Amino acid sequence: MNERETNQAAAPSANDWSSRHHIYMLVLMAATAIGIYLCYRLAEPFLPALAWALALAVLFIPFHRRLEAKFKNPSLAASISVLVIGLIVVVPAAFVGQRLISEAVKGVDTVRTKVESGEWRRGLEARPRIAPIAKWIEQQFDLPGTVRAGATWLTTRAGSFL
Numbered sequence: 001m002n003e004r005e006t007n008q009a010a011a012p013s014a015n016d017w018s019s020r021h022h023i024y025m026l027v028l029m030a031a032t033a034i035g036i037y038l039c040y041r042l043a044e045p046f047l048p049a050l051a052w053a054l055a056l057a058v059l060f061i062p063f064h065r066r067l068e069a070k071f072k073n074p075s076l077a078a079s080i081s082v083l084v085i086g087l088i089v090v091v092p093a094a095f096v097g098q099r100l101i102s103e104a105v106k107g108v109d110t111v112r113t114k115v116e117s118g119e120w121r122r123g124l125e126a127r128p129r130i131a132p133i134a135k136w137i138e139q140q141f142d143l144p145g146t147v148r149a150g151a152t153w154l155t156t157r158a159g160s161f162l
Contacts, residue, residue: 056085108151115147 016022060081067077114120120143124134137143 056089060085105155108154112147112151115144 063084064077064081067080068074071077071080114123121134121138124130
């Protein structure tokens with residue numbers, strides 16, 4: 001047997017998938033694919049925030065460059081940029097959140113007064129097709145108590161959220 005035949009016998013052939021080298025490569029590829037999938041799953045909840053951060057970064061690059069040119073201190077320019085962007089994002093979000101909470105509390109108060117006064121029952125009885133549903137709801141649930149508990153829960157959660 002010459003040297004060429006010996007090297008061919010020792011080296012795995014391209015079609016021999018049961019060789020140790022090919023099995024090692026398949027296991028390594030599977031582990032890499034699983035690792036990439038797990039990294040994706042880990043990063044997935046943060047993708048919307050990262051997209052917004054990228055959008056804000058693209059929008060505010062000219063502003064930041066002007067601040068860097070004006071102050072000649074990169075740290076001061078970065079601090080001012082972050083403060084301005086934070087105010088632009090946080091202040092409107094706080095106003096919208098406060099408005100949503102106040103509207104939710106108003107809605108809960110309206111529902112509570114309609115349930116306690118019995119106006120919800122009269123509204124449903126005016127529609128003959130829905131009247132049996134109103135009677136079933138009255139028999140199955142303590143609607144005023146449920147609405148009261150829900151309103152209390154919502155107002156305490158809204159206060160802590162705000």
